[in-house]
Amino acid sequence: MSSIIPGFLIAILMATSAATSPSHFEAIAKQAETARTQDRVPDAIRLYGEGIRLRPSWADGWWYLGSLLYDQDRFNDASSAFQHLTSTSYRGPAYAFLGLCEYENRNYEAALKSFRAWAGAGWAGSPELVDVALFHFALLLTQDGRPVESLYLLASVAPRLGDVPELSEAMGLASLGLRYLPENYPPELRERIWLAGKAALYAAQSPHDFARADEFASRLEKRYSGQPDIHYFRGTIFTFENKTAEAEREYREELTISPHHSPSMVALAALDLEKANRVEAGELARHAIEADPENPEAHHLLGRVLMENGDLHDSLSELATAKRLAPDNAGVRAHLAMVYAKLGRSQEAKAESAALLALKNKEGVMAPLTVKLRGAKEGAH
């Protein structure tokens, strides 16, 4: 008897609790939604906070709480809310918001990691969120020394966003390979970042506005002709415009100013390869690797030269290095597949082809700008 009563009481208590908690929670959830839709932001924040305390698994609650806090620039608190969502159906956009909060909190390493997770989850989010997250992702890539990937992302939104000052500033930093964020570069770099950014932005428009791109690039060159990276940048614009002779002149000019400028050597090697000048292409690619052993495009170029020379084993080694350094580079995978096929290693060739297809399906998330530019040219034809 004595043991039955407590059991009975517990059963009643549980039933009562089951009856009141959900209704209480639902009432709070409804009030929160009403407050949010009526733009009573402080009330909404308080009510969503209360809701998630009652039901910590309430993903919608965390989502709206995080979004409202983010809109209020309360990035620390918003960041905590979005952390709760990275294993829910909100995973993709939550990573984007998390990255943005971490960026605002100047936790750049974590932000870059979150943006990579966002990309891995399929770049999810509303169009506005995607634009903002992609922009900040690109800024961090530039700061991390990956300007080509950064430019690829920025160029992908430039035609839609048009002439936006923040975008051209970001493109200027990436174009000149300056490892800064907009908020921390030295003031004396402002003019060259602006001029380079405008040139890159106009070149990336659809249809390309090469006239204006040239106007700004030419002003940049006039003002800073003796500075490193300026002629290389000018060369990339000429390459984009299919003006190969002018591009070649600029890359060579860059090498007189910066004799160990690996990207210029790679660019010249690529032009040589197009002209079937494999001897100079090979020499330049080797010099580029000496200057920067971690440059994936240098290894890629040398791998291509060796492949065309029939030196398949050495080619394979260079392409494998390129793949290690840039696993998402679709071009490297394509050439690896070709070399494997020539060597009769059909399984590995198939695997690389499959990887290539997967990368293409991801729209070459981190493909080098040259791949995108090549695609643009092919599209134009």
Next chain:
Amino acid sequence: MICRVLLASFLAAAASSTALAQVQQASSPQSFDQLLQSAEKARDEDRNDEAIHLFRLALVQNPNSEEALWFLGAMLYEKEQFAEARNVLRSFLAIRSDAGPAWALLGMSEFQTRQYPRALQHLQRAMAEGMGDRKELMQTVFYHVTILLTRLERYDDSLDMLQRMLASGAPDPTLIEPAGLAGLRLPYLPAEIPPDQRDMIALAGKAVVALQMQRQDEVNADFERLVIAYPDQPRVHFLRGASLAELHPDQAMAEFERELAISPSSALARVRLAQQLIAAGEYDRALALAQQAIQLEPKRASAHMMAGEALIAKGDTSGGIKELETARQDDPSIGRVHWDLLRAYAATGRKDEAGKEKSEIEKIYHSNSPSHSQSLGDSSRDSQPPQ
């Protein structure tokens, strides 16, 4: 300095929140109350580090204390700990979103941490919320809004702000460089001006200020010096042309042509030249220039406006109306577009639409104060009806 003004002036607002603070203190009255009093005493006695520490402790007790958040934010700003000040002020403004001076400090903190778009947004919010009669604070906010507008390539808005500042006080030498930058459409802050361009920007700024203050005797001499000293610099001839447009249209056209030779992609120079050509009755050329400007900048309302005016003048009323409607869609605040449409609708018997344009014009003229700065930038901003 600004902070001291703010601290003093905002005390009244803080006091008004005392009732709320008292309610908030009810849960832990002694500790919070004591901490706040000690913090304020330390602040009054210039023991600022101690005051900051005590305000922080008070906020642990009561994170929503308006007084503690405000004083802590303001003191951190004064100590140039801008990132922290910014975070504290954000929390304060989440509770008191109508506090203009707090928006001002937040915007200034963001300016210092170089978050320029956000700084501009918040300084403009400070202007919208109002800063009472605190002239010094308002001048600081106006100045920073002006230079940020230029930095973010909103040159015409920047010129309008300069005009307002110049109209409200004595000539201020600190406005010379911002005027030069906005006039030459160079998106730098004064601190970012390349040393070898400083003289040119100062000279242009002097000319722009003289024009905005209608000191006609100085205007011509200053622009003349600018053109002679920097004949090949982009925007110099445009600026000179814009200064001549009203009184010497022929000379203005020649300057706009020179500008186009230096800056072949300038949509703005095309628009201003088209405007002069329409006034001179050269509609074919005006139309061609306006259409080129549209191609360069499809969203520039003034280019569509010029195309519309030229088409109507050439007899293509329906084509002209279409362009004018595009201009109205791109920027509904341009009085001249509404005037053009009013006339075009009236001429084609579309009375209802003409009536709507009339009311729009009345609204615009009631809300706009006359401005002269537009003549240095995009003429579409001139709310005067076409002659």
